[in-house]
Amino acid sequence: MAGGVVLVSSSIVRPVRSSQSDRTKIHLTPFDLSLLQFDYPQRGLLFSKPDSDFHLISRLKDSLSLALEIYFPFAGRLVKTENLEDDTVSFFIDCDGSGARFLHAEATSVSVSDFLQPDGSVPDFMKYFFPADDFKSCDGVSVPLLAIQVTEMTDGVFISFCYNHMVADGVSMWSFFHTWSKICSSGSGFNHKPLVLKGWFLEGIDYPIHIPVSETERSPPSRELSSVPITKEWIFHFSKKNIIDLKAKANSEVASSDMEVSSLQVVSAHMWRSIIRHSGVSRERETHCKIVVDLRQRVNPPLEKDCFGNMVYLTSAITTVEELLDRGLGEAALQIRKLVSSQTNDTCKRLAEDWFRNVKNLKSGIGSKVGDTIVVASSPRFDVYNKDFGWGKPIAIRAGPSNSISGKLSLFQGINEGSIDIQATLWEDVIVKLLADVEFLEHVTTA
Structure with a gap:
């Protein structure tokens, strides 16, 4: 490892009392398989150091080991099957109890204060505090x-994870x-109700789904990396008052009181307008705000709110740069609200069926290289600070470097x-301009 991080040990942790006799086979939906070429999402929590x-x-x-007995799909493996009759492949999750990877590392020269920069910047060494940045x-x-x-530090501990997005989403x-x-x-263990798998699949779609072999092969490393602008990561903080003020401003610009926008929608809209304003994209060009939508309560019949599996997908609010910047915060937030409301x-069903009929572009990734897109990932609805392993609650949360493009926003x-914190991955020059933008900073702090 690097960045002052030294690997002490690497091991496999298997679920206790794992039984091979009742192993589960999980078939994958179009929404799962659309993530085949996505990096493992990475998150981590910073704690003070225990005695x-x-x-x-x-x-x-x-x-x-006990937790994996309950959440047994995380201890499984992805299985690929070749379909020789039509030159395709299929995938499913085999809950075989193979186990999860556990890395123990030390960073004896790094302190909590090194991690939490007062200006909001995310130090470059932080990427080494996450496992498997290329899965x-x-x-x-x-x-x-x-x-x-x-990773044990001088005065803190950072517990991070990455996971296969086809088996689970942020809720799970x-x-x-x-x-x-x-x-x-x-x-010790506690009385936890049995895991409820999503058990969801569209009628009329046979599984396992057949995917062209060419769409499942890893894309070669880009030769254009040297010409891509450097990205940096920054933490932007929206206090409760910041959000109340933004909502009041946005809702005053929205004609109908029946269409009031939420905190998440208005914060996303503020970031969208501010980032695009400084990205150098022509006013005639389309700009996208991609939002992660949870399907659990949108499908019919609805699923349990906390059922296990991947039940999210990305959908886009689209407008021109000119309209985004000229029509105000309220209109941008309203577009996001309408987009989310339209996901019925x-x-x-239409999205899944269309994907099933036209399996393609699995390698297209989550964003754009030209700076016209933002991607709103994670959610401030996740209760990340109520995670006490026995020596105190977390003091900060961070996202890892996976799936990074300029415009990726991880909301926590x-x-x-x-309050809401946003870890933004942006081109370096965009961050410089944001930090000098009085209109942007009126509603956000970096400390």
Whole structure:
């Protein structure tokens, strides 16, 4: 490893009392398979350092084994089947108990204050605090579906993870993480209800789905990397008051009181307008705001709110740069609101059926290289700070470098009630301009 991070050990943690006799086979939907070429999402929580008598690593590994017994799909593997009759391949998750990767690392020269820069910048060394920065979902045939890294610092501990997006989404991952922390803090298992798999598949679509072989092969490294502008990561903080003021401004610009916008929508709209204003994109060009939508309560009949699996997909609000910048914050937030509201059962069904009939462009990625797109990932609705492994709650959350393009925004619950933190990956010159933009900074802080 690098960046002052030294790998101490690497091991596989398997679920305790794992039984091969009742192993589960999970078929994959179009929404799962569309993520075949996506990097494993990466997240991590920063904690103060526990006392030396806590036995940190052994307790984390023992409790992880118990958590994997409950969340058994994370201990499985992706299986690829060749369909020789039509030169395609198919995939499913085999819950075979193979286990998750557990990395123990040390960064004895790094402190909590090094991590939490007062200007909001994210230090370059942070990428080494995450496991497996080059795994893609299709790699799950040979690598674990879940990897954990625990990095001990001088005065802190960073617990990070990456996971295969085809087996789970943020709802499922944070639910697992919460269960793991409760098991660790209690020192034993607890009465957890059996895992409810999403058990969802569209009628009329046969599975396993056949995918052209060419769409499943890893894309070669880009030769254009040297010409791509350098990206940097920055933390922007929206306080509860910032958000109230933004909502008041946006809703005053919206004609109908029945169409009031939410905190998430207005914060996303403010970032969208501010980033595009400084991205150098021509006013005639289209600009996209891609939003992650959770389908659990949108399909009919609705699924349980916390059922396990991947039930999200990206959908885009689209307008021209000219309209985005000239029509104001309220109109931008309203576009996002209308987009989210339009994601009904029928919409989901049409998207899945169209994908099934036209399996293509799996390698297109999540964004654009020309600076006309923002991608709003994660959610401030995830309760990330209520994760106590037995020595105290987290003091910060960070996203790893996977799936990074200029315009990727990872939204998190802020540590103060009602606040939202955004970890933004942007071209360096865009960040410089944002930090000098009085209109932008009126509603956001970087400290």
